[in-house]
Amino acid sequence: xxxxxxxxLQTRQRRPLGFVAAGRDFIDAVANSSPARLALIVFSLxxxxxxxxxxxxxxxxxxxxxxxxxxxxxxxxxxxxxGLTVVSTAAYWSVFGQVLILVAIQVGGLxxxxxxSLLALAVNRRLGVRGKLIAQExxxxxxxxxxxxxxxxxxATTVLIELALAAVLAPRFMVLGESPGQAIWxxxxxxxxxxxxxxFTPHSDGLxxxxxxxxxxxxxxxxxxxxxxxxxxxxxxxxxxxxxxxWNLHTKLTLxxxxxxxxxxxxxxxxxxxxxxxxxxxMGVGEKILHAIFASVMxxxxxxxxxxxxxxxxxxxxxxxxLMFAGGGSASTAGGIKVTTIAVIFLAIIAxxxxxxxxxxxxxxxxxxxxxxxxSVVMLGATMVAVATLAxxxxxxxxxxxxxxxxxxxxxxxxxxxxxxxxLPPAGKYVLAATMFAGRVGTITxxxxxxxxxxxxxxxxxxxRPIIG
Numbered sequence: 001x002x003x004x005x006x007x008x009l010q011t012r013q014r015r016p017l018g019f020v021a022a023g024r025d026f027i028d029a030v031a032n033s034s035p036a037r038l039a040l041i042v043f044s045l046x047x048x049x050x051x052x053x054x055x056x057x058x059x060x061x062x063x064x065x066x067x068x069x070x071x072x073x074x075x076x077x078x079x080x081x082x083g084l085t086v087v088s089t090a091a092y093w094s095v096f097g098q099v100l101i102l103v104a105i106q107v108g109g110l111x112x113x114x115x116x117s118l119l120a121l122a123v124n125r126r127l128g129v130r131g132k133l134i135a136q137e138x139x140x141x142x143x144x145x146x147x148x149x150x151x152x153x154x155x156a157t158t159v160l161i162e163l164a165l166a167a168v169l170a171p172r173f174m175v176l177g178e179s180p181g182q183a184i185w186x187x188x189x190x191x192x193x194x195x196x197x198x199x200f201t202p203h204s205d206g207l208x209x210x211x212x213x214x215x216x217x218x219x220x221x222x223x224x225x226x227x228x229x230x231x232x233x234x235x236x237x238x239x240x241x242x243x244x245x246x247w248n249l250h251t252k253l254t255l256x257x258x259x260x261x262x263x264x265x266x267x268x269x270x271x272x273x274x275x276x277x278x279x280x281x282x283m284g285v286g287e288k289i290l291h292a293i294f295a296s297v298m299x300x301x302x303x304x305x306x307x308x309x310x311x312x313x314x315x316x317x318x319x320x321x322x323l324m325f326a327g328g329g330s331a332s333t334a335g336g337i338k339v340t341t342i343a344v345i346f347l348a349i350i351a352x353x354x355x356x357x358x359x360x361x362x363x364x365x366x367x368x369x370x371x372x373x374x375x376s377v378v379m380l381g382a383t384m385v386a387v388a389t390l391a392x393x394x395x396x397x398x399x400x401x402x403x404x405x406x407x408x409x410x411x412x413x414x415x416x417x418x419x420x421x422x423x424l425p426p427a428g429k430y431v432l433a434a435t436m437f438a439g440r441v442g443t444i445t446x447x448x449x450x451x452x453x454x455x456x457x458x459x460x461x462x463x464x465r466p467i468i469g
Contacts, residue, residue, distance in 0.1 A: 040441055043079065043108075047437070050075035050104045059097035069426040076433040078104035080440035081333055083199025083303035083415020084406075086422045086429060090204040101200060102192055108440070109196030109227075109333045110154070154231045157238070158195065165191035165223045172215045194223030197333040199303020199415030211306040212287050217294055224302035225262075228328030229254060249364045250340060254329040257339040261326060265296030268319050278311035299323040301334035303415025309405070310418045317405055317418075324412040325381065335413030335439055337381045344374040381439075385411050388435040395428045406432065411439035 054071040057063045066074075070086050077084045078101045087093070089101065166187040173183035189202045201207060210216040226234065233251045240246035247255075270292035273279045280288050291306055298304045299320050309317070327336015343361070348371050351359045359366040388407045393400070398420065406420045410432045421432060 043437070043441055046104075046107060047072070047075050047079050050079060050100060053100050054093075054097060059094060059100060061092060061094045061097075063094075067426075069429045073421075073429045073433050074101065075104060076436050077415070078198065078200065079108035080335075080413050080436045081105055081108045081196045081198040082335070082410060082413040082436045082440075083193075084410055084417055084421050084432065084436070085200070085415075086424075088204055089200050090202055098189070098202060102189055105196050105198045105200065106192055109192075109198070110158070153235060157231070157234055161223070161226060162188075162191045162195050165195060165219055168219045169216065172213075176213075190220060191223060194220045194302065194304070195227040195333065197224055197227050197301040197303065197328070197335070197413070199298075201304070207304055207306055212283075212290070214290065217290065217306075220302075220304060221294055221297045224297050224304070225258075228301050228332050228334035229258065230329030230332030230334075232331050233329055249362055249366075250330070252362050253340050253343040257343045258329065261300060261323060261339065262293075262296050265299055265319070265323050266292045269295045269299075269316060272313045272316040272319065273307075276311070276313055279307040296323070299414070299416070300326060301328045301336065301412065301414050303409075305416055308419075309416055310402075314401070317401065320416065321405060321408050324408050324414045324416070325385070327412050335411070337377050341374045341377050344370055345378065348374075381411065384435065384438050388431055391431045392424075392428055395425065395431065407435055410435040413440050 051068070051072045053059060054075055055066050055068065057065055059071075060066050073084075073086050076082075089098065093101065166184070168187075169190055170183045170187035173186050174180060178186065186202050189200070192198070193200045203209070207216070207220075233254050236247055236251045244252075266289075270288060273281075273292070273295075274288060275281050280291050283291070294304075294306060300323050309320075312320075325336055326342055327338050328334025330338045330340050344359070344366060347361050347366065348359050351357075359368075359371060385404075385407055388411065389400075389404050392398070392403045392407060396403070402418045402420050405416075405418050408414075409416050413436060421429070424432065
């Protein structure tokens with residue numbers, strides 16, 4: 001009796017591989033058509049995965065299942081490198097849970113466009129033309145052929161900076177009495193959390209024990225500030241060896257506005273808190289200056305704090321709101337509307353006041369399309385903050401100031417808190433989680449989408465100027 005004919009070996013092997021090929025084709029199609037859309041999908045899936053993992057009994061120190069709203073809030077805060085917490089990172093989560101949070105911070109810190117481009121490279125070993133265009137827009141590189149190598153530089157730079165920060169912090173923690181294992185773990189945690197502007201701390205009392213220790217505070221400030229500049233700026237600085245003559249316009253605007261905000265924030269914070277008995281009034285002059293600089297760096301996205309936010313003067317909280325909304329550099333680990341957005345709008349106001357037809361900076365003309373994108377980002381950010389604030393005011397009985405502070409901190413992925421987040425009901429935590437997600441992906445995605453959708457009209461309508469102002 002003849003045995004039934006077996007399908008050829010190639011046919012049998014092709015069937016299981018067909019699903020893999022179909023998945024690769026789908027991801028490749030999405031990556032080539034819209035890497036920004038792929039990034040949204042990836043971020044959502046990553047958040048869901050970490051939410052599920054943080055819900056496991058092994059993730060909590062008590063061995064109990066974490067409620068969904070707390071697990072999701074923590075996952076969103078970590079992936080979106082925010083730092084807002086509803087439970088103590090050191091006391092509530094187990095070592096496994098803290099490792100999950102640290103991995104989520106590292107994954108989220110790579111950024112939307114970088115993450116989408118890296119995924120496309122991993123799946124297809126190449127980037128399509130549109131994928132390179134969006135990655136080029138995110139990293140501000142000149143030639144499409146450089147995108148792949150620059151993506152690898154982003155990863156290498158991140159690892160090297162974090163290792164350098166950990167190497168500086170670990171010996172100091174050991175000097176302060178921690179065991180070598182604890183010191184290395186805390187150093188690695190703080191290095192990743194600071195460079196990614198996350199603001200999570202592995203100590204139950206945060207940085208308060210080190211509030212006057214420059215060997216701890218200065219490395220954290222440097223890590224946060226460097227991370228807030230953005231990968232495009234870091235790569236230009238490395239390529240030009242810090243020589244200003246080779247800097248492009250984006251690098252110059254980012255550095256100038258960042259240092260202006262750093263100086264202004266330090267002076268204003270010191271002025272409003274210098275005689276505040278609840279914060280720094282009892283300290284020496286050097287300690288007050290250190291606190292002021294530290295606060296200014298952290299207000300724009302770092303999220304670490306040396307004093308209770310609720311103890312600060314009301315005017316200080318308003319200044320903090322403005323600096324948080326401003327944020328850091330484009331394609332960085334910082335949040336907010338970005339410093340280049342502020343620079344472009346400010347330059348446009350100056351040009352309008354002078355009657356200039358062109359918006360100029362550093363002997364360069366800024367195209368009108370960049371101004372439209374800047375205005376769109378500001379309006380989108382303000383709308384997100386307004387909607388989330390109204391939602392929380394309806395859900396809770398809180399007053400406007402603490403709600404607005406918490407919402408801006410969530411939208412700008414800063415992580416500073418007046419203590420409202422842990423007290424929110426589940427519905428309020430979901431609102432803040434959605435705000436963190438929207439703040440991390442919304443403005444960046446909009447900017448990338450608008451930058452790639454410019455088209456030349458075939459005809460023009462007659463111009464007519466409306467009355468403005």
